[in-house]
Amino acid sequence: MxxxxxxxxxxxxxxxxxxxxxxxxxxxxxxxxxxxxxxxxxxxxxxxxxxxxxxxxxxxxxxxxxxxxxxxxxxxxxxxxxxxxxxxxxxxxxxxxxxxxxxxxxxxxxxxxxxxxxxxxxxxxxxxxxxxxxxxxxxxxxxxxxxxxxxxxxxxxxxxxxxxxxxxxxxxxxxxxxxxxxxxxxxxxxxxxxxxxxxxxxRQRPPRKPPVLAEPDPEWPRTARRLGARVLRAAGAAGLRIDHVGSTSVPGFPAKDVIDLQLSVRSLAGADAIAEALADAGFPADDGIQRDNPHPFDPEPEHWLKRYHNSADPGRPVNLHVRVHGGPGWRVALLLRDWLRAEPEARADYLAVKRELAARHDTPEAYAAAKEPWFPAALPKAQEWADRTNWTPPQD
Known part of the structure; x- marks a missing residue:
């Protein structure tokens, strides 16, 4: 229904x-x-x-x-x-x-x-x-x-x-x-x-579209707020907070027209417990991706596990990342967003990578896989910025 x-x-x-x-x-x-x-x-x-x-x-x-x-x-x-x-x-x-x-x-x-x-x-x-x-x-x-x-x-x-x-x-x-x-x-x-x-x-998402970069849309933040409110309503007490992350969360930044949201939960067991509620709200689980990869040689890779959902709405692509509040993947998503918002040079570097890969790959899966190496290379720079500016992730 x-x-x-x-x-x-x-x-x-x-x-x-x-x-x-x-x-x-x-x-x-x-x-x-x-x-x-x-x-x-x-x-x-x-x-x-x-x-x-x-x-x-x-x-x-x-x-x-x-x-x-x-x-x-x-x-x-x-x-x-x-x-x-x-x-x-x-x-x-x-x-x-x-x-x-x-x-x-x-x-x-x-x-x-x-x-x-x-x-x-x-x-x-x-x-x-x-x-x-x-x-x-x-x-x-x-x-x-x-x-x-x-x-x-x-x-x-x-x-x-x-x-x-x-x-x-x-x-x-x-x-x-x-x-x-x-x-x-x-x-x-x-x-x-x-x-x-x-x-x-x-419980199916629409087919993914080719990786085409769109010009910045001033409606992206408003759309993220609206979708985030639905996610939080569906998650109930298990949802600690919702954040707009990813490229569309960076003002003035060209990106694929896909809204990335991060839902914070207390545990992966809690994430699994609300999977059906999220699906009922229009965000079915995608069992194909369950792990973040900015640290492929992390000695404790289980810390990077997450749950991943998409939107079933053919008119509004959404990636919903359900991560444990305070975990490394949760922190990195917020750090990279805030670093890119603050640093024009970082944005220019990332945009050059995105444009080159979008021109070279015609499927979103190939584009995403080719983009992965940028993140572990960029993360030390983002962390240096965080140390220099006393950045801490939002907690409220």
């Missing part, structure tokens, strides 16, 4: 995207619909609201009087907190039930207007944000009968574009004709969502 979060500001066109995904075969869970369901006439949720806010919030026919509830529930922070304490757990329970009822091979789309505001992004394999310029959204909302000032107030009460971009794996621009939006949704479904679901279910 693939869990997809869908959100967007009021008037953005989110409902159009949801409807098209359902037509293509997705299972839709509508958070607004569930919020109404848990307070239907005769429901425990409505009874609890009446007990807390009084009988005036119920109509003569036993339904919830929403304007009356709004007048009392939004009067102060405590009242709002009480409302959420009654309704949110019931909505969450109903959401979990609907998720569990979906077929094992389903693409489940959870339509959540406040996904960003409530910090839900890490709960999903993928988050889709639908967007349109504010003026276009105001035009759409006034066309539905809203006053323009009210429309703007509602827009500005929601998450900002920057907050939504922080959460978005996919950004759908709904500025143009609806046909363009539908075509983009269709491409997303067939090229990414369907193969991603299969990869999660079958």
């Amino acid at each position: 693939l869990r997809v979060g869908l959100s967007g500001g009021i008037g953005s066109g989110k409902s159009t995207v949801a409807a098209r995904l359902v037509e293509l075969g997705a299972v839709l869970i509508d958070a607004d619909r569930l919020a109404r369901e848990v307070v239907e006439p005769g429901s425990p949720g409505l009874a609890e609201l009446v007990e807390r806010f009084g009988p005036q919030i119920r109509t003569a026919d036993g339904a919830l009087d929403r304007p009356a509830l709004a007048r009392v529930a939004f009067a102060d922070e405590q009242a709002r907190a009480d409302l959420n304490a009654i309704t949110h757990p019931k909505i969450g329970e109903l959401t979990a039930q609907r998720m569990a009822q979906a077929p094992a091979d389903a693409v489940v789309v959870h339509d959540v207007p406040l996904l960003v505001e409530n910090d839900y992004a890490a709960n999903y394999h993928l988050v889709i944000i639908v967007d349109a310029p504010e003026e276009e959204r105001v035009r759409r909302l006034t066309g539905r009968g809203l006053d323009a000032a009210d429309a703007r107030a509602r827009i500005r009460a929601q998450a900002t574009d920057e907050q939504r971009r922080e959460a978005a794996d996919v950004w759908l621009d709904n500025t143009g004709p609806v046909e363009d939006l539908i075509a983009e949704v269709d491409r997303l479904w067939f090229d990414r969502l369907v193969p991603y679901e299969r990869g999660v279910r079958e």
Whole structure:
């Protein structure tokens, strides 16, 4: 099963995207619909609201009087907190039930207007944000009968574009004709969502791409933060910290468009215990690589063991290195990152090696193997820099 979060500001066109995904075969869970369901006439949720806010919030026919509830529930922070304490757990329970009822091979789309505001992004394999310029959204909302000032107030009460971009794996621009939006949704479904679901279910990563160096992408750090939050959510208490490492973690540095993440754990046994949880979250284990190699003649090579996972998402390659916190491989990954960030000469040397090897090798496996000798040769220089600058790895 693939869990997809869908959100967007009021008037953005989110409902159009949801409807098209359902037509293509997705299972839709509508958070607004569930919020109404848990307070239907005769429901425990409505009874609890009446007990807390009084009988005036119920109509003569036993339904919830929403304007009356709004007048009392939004009067102060405590009242709002009480409302959420009654309704949110019931909505969450109903959401979990609907998720569990979906077929094992389903693409489940959870339509959540406040996904960003409530910090839900890490709960999903993928988050889709639908967007349109504010003026276009105001035009759409006034066309539905809203006053323009009210429309703007509602827009500005929601998450900002920057907050939504922080959460978005996919950004759908709904500025143009609806046909363009539908075509983009269709491409997303067939090229990414369907193969991603299969990869999660079958514990398979997509085929690796040739080793092509891309120009530095300012989105890499944001992408790493988003993916790292998912990894930590899946790892639970076993995950001590997550770090963006590798070439994409060095600002302004050309690299393969692959995000490298390092998950810190207490032991390899702990890493093995969360392997299935990571796979469920979209990061299946790759049993082919279990060891770091910067010190091939280390007298205690078991210190360099790790666990290695990839992303099942065909639209976002990820290498997830699960290492013991404080171990040599863990330390080297952080040291090389920080050294390359700090030293232009080191970056130039490494980039020259990468460019030469990428031109010479047409498979990622051959490229990675050819690059390995650079690391033990570079490590003494990195360590000299660490000694000179009193560098220590981050611990929080």
